[in-house]
Amino acid sequence: MDVKSPEEEHPVKTYGWAARDSSGVLSPFKFSRRATGDDDMRFKVLYCGICHTDLHFIKNDWGFSTYPLVPGHEIVGEVTEVGRKVTKFKIGDKVGVGCLVGSCGSCEGCSENLENYCPKMILTYANTYHDRTTTYGGYSNEMVVSERFAIRFPENLPLDGGAPLLCAGITVYSPLKYFGLNKPGLHVGVVGLGGLGHLGVKFAKAFGAKVTVISTSPSKKDEAINHLGADSFLVSRDPDQMQAATCTMDGIIDTVSAVHTIMPLINLLKFHGKLVMVGAPEKPLELEVLPLLIGRKTVTGSSIGGLKETQEMIDFAAEHNITADIEVIPIDYVNTAMERLGKADVRYRFVIDIANSLNAA
Numbered sequence: 001m002d003v004k005s006p007e008e009e010h011p012v013k014t015y016g017w018a019a020r021d022s023s024g025v026l027s028p029f030k031f032s033r034r035a036t037g038d039d040d041m042r043f044k045v046l047y048c049g050i051c052h053t054d055l056h057f058i059k060n061d062w063g064f065s066t067y068p069l070v071p072g073h074e075i076v077g078e079v080t081e082v083g084r085k086v087t088k089f090k091i092g093d094k095v096g097v098g099c100l101v102g103s104c105g106s107c108e109g110c111s112e113n114l115e116n117y118c119p120k121m122i123l124t125y126a127n128t129y130h131d132r133t134t135t136y137g138g139y140s141n142e143m144v145v146s147e148r149f150a151i152r153f154p155e156n157l158p159l160d161g162g163a164p165l166l167c168a169g170i171t172v173y174s175p176l177k178y179f180g181l182n183k184p185g186l187h188v189g190v191v192g193l194g195g196l197g198h199l200g201v202k203f204a205k206a207f208g209a210k211v212t213v214i215s216t217s218p219s220k221k222d223e224a225i226n227h228l229g230a231d232s233f234l235v236s237r238d239p240d241q242m243q244a245a246t247c248t249m250d251g252i253i254d255t256v257s258a259v260h261t262i263m264p265l266i267n268l269l270k271f272h273g274k275l276v277m278v279g280a281p282e283k284p285l286e287l288e289v290l291p292l293l294i295g296r297k298t299v300t301g302s303s304i305g306g307l308k309e310t311q312e313m314i315d316f317a318a319e320h321n322i323t324a325d326i327e328v329i330p331i332d333y334v335n336t337a338m339e340r341l342g343k344a345d346v347r348y349r350f351v352i353d354i355a356n357s358l359n360a361a
């Protein structure tokens with residue numbers, strides 16, 4: 001079989017930064033993108049957020065990474081070319097692409113606008129596209145995407161602070177709605193004040209909830225309350241504080257990226273309370289069953305959101321002035337940013353200024 005190099009397999013030369021192995025070190029990488037198909041649009045990448053999933057992937061934490069791997073699935077750009085059949089977008093439009101660039105289009109999930117639960121969904125990077133070539137993400141100068149998988153960026157939403165909404169935002173918005181935690185007056189806990197967590201606080205507040213942050217970092221308390229608008233703050237490693245909040249919460253969104261104990265979180269729930277896992281630790285967590293029975297509590301999970309809901313979330317964010325708190329960085333800072341992200345040392349999302357810092361390799 002004729003196996004072409006990443007640089008040769010498509011007609012349009014492009015470049016970005018890739019990890020070559022599970023050391024996760026990123027460096028300049030030349031590859032190529034497909035020609036703009038009838039349903040595709042091509043766009044210049046302007047900003048790309050750094051999600052903790054990018055870090056899990058470059059390090060092969062979950063065991064299914066493929067290399068070279070160009071991460072990035074919080075991508076904002078400007079359309080430069082549209083295919084013949086494209087109706088939603090025109091040249092010059094600002095667009096967003098999140099975690100998905102394809103799905104089967106005919107399964108139950110796809111027909112219910114839940115492409116995120118399609119068994120054949122195609123991830124934005126380290127996945128195989130319909131044409132059997134590897135997908136490469138947004139740490140790159142340009143992308144081509146089917147218009148079905150692009151989000152229209154509202155005019156008043158800042159492009160840099162808006163980028164993280166495309167993964168982190170939808171990942172917290174979707175479960176808050178689906179699990180009925182978007183009703184005013186409910187008490188919602190958010191575990192882990194990172195990229196997902198700080199947006200969880202902002203969306204839950206916008207829905208009218210009382211919000212408590214549950215964190216390992218006491219140093220984040222002041223900002224959580226005075227800047228992000230949380231109502232209270234619990235240090236998860238302080239048993240007295242956790243004990244005092246027993247049976248007070250209607251639901252909890254757990255965004256923690258590493259193995260941690262969830263029993264103390266289940267204890268925070270009222271009866272019928274729901275613990276929604278959205279963080280994705282690389283190893284199994286321990287679950288004691290008895291505390292679930294006593295109180296008919298639920299432990300569940302949620303993964304990003306479908307395209308329709310992602311558009312709805314972006315429009316809601318624009319209406320409520322919700323953006324991520326970001327640290328904008330040049331691409332050559334990305335390896336340091338990954339190290340800091342691994343230590344929960346970011347307030348609260350790194351966003352790469354691709355257009356002004358990524359040069360041809």
Ligand SMILES: NC(=O)c1ccc[n+]([C@@H]2O[C@H](COP(=O)([O-])OP(=O)(O)OC[C@H]3O[C@@H](n4cnc5c(N)ncnc54)[C@H](OP(=O)(O)O)[C@@H]3O)[C@@H](O)[C@H]2O)c1
Binds near residue numbers: 191195
């Ligand atoms: N379900 C989905 O669709 C989806 C989508 C995107 C991301 N994710 C996953 O969600 C997780 C979080 O992503 P993110 O980008 O928000 O990451 P992040 O910015 O690194 O935030 C994670 C937060 O978890 C807390 N934390 C870290 N290590 C911990 C530990 N050992 N014990 C307890 N808490 C710890 C820290 O908050 P404190 O300092 O406040 O404790 C940290 O800021 C990742 O696993 C990512 O892969 C899932």
Ligand SMILES: [Zn+2]
Binds near residue numbers: 052054073167168
């Ligand atoms: Zn992500």
Ligand SMILES: [Zn+2]
Binds near residue numbers: 104107110
């Ligand atoms: Zn499908």
